[in-house]
Amino acid sequence: MDRKKELKEMYKQMKTDMGAFIIRLKTGNKYYLETTHNLNGKINSSKFQLKMGSFRNEQLQKEWKQCGADNFEIKVLEKLKYDEDESKTDYSEELEIMKTIWEEKLSEQNMVPYR
Numbered sequence: 001m002d003r004k005k006e007l008k009e010m011y012k013q014m015k016t017d018m019g020a021f022i023i024r025l026k027t028g029n030k031y032y033l034e035t036t037h038n039l040n041g042k043i044n045s046s047k048f049q050l051k052m053g054s055f056r057n058e059q060l061q062k063e064w065k066q067c068g069a070d071n072f073e074i075k076v077l078e079k080l081k082y083d084e085d086e087s088k089t090d091y092s093e094e095l096e097i098m099k100t101i102w103e104e105k106l107s108e109q110n111m112v113p114y115r
Helices: 002-013 039-052 058-067 092-108
Strands: 018-025 030-036 072-080
Touching: 018 039, 018 058, 018 092, 030 039, 030 058, 030 092, 039 058, 039 072, 072 092
Parallel strands: none
Antiparallel strands: 018 030, 018 072
16 A cells, blocks of 8 residues: 555656647648647657547647548657746746747748647
8 A cells, every 4th residue: 555655746746747738730831739638648648639539729630630640740849847936836937938949940040820
């Protein structure tokens, strides 16, 4: 029983990677950008939803189906570092700022977001 408690506590203390990732058509200039508190989990969830045809962005879902998964790239753009202050738990504001910065960078590269 102690081992189970120990594993639960270790899980609670685990820190997932936070940051921004992009899904983009390799041959075009369209992209889908998202920031998240759990990069690996959100990327896996997005891949699954796209594969199953249930992704929330209809335009991206349609092109994913037409062009095929091999014509898309899913890439981590930036990871957000945890604050040295261990008491900080909400990074929503930092993630929103990161998203805005990346939208500007991508716009400067003539990239167009899926709407």
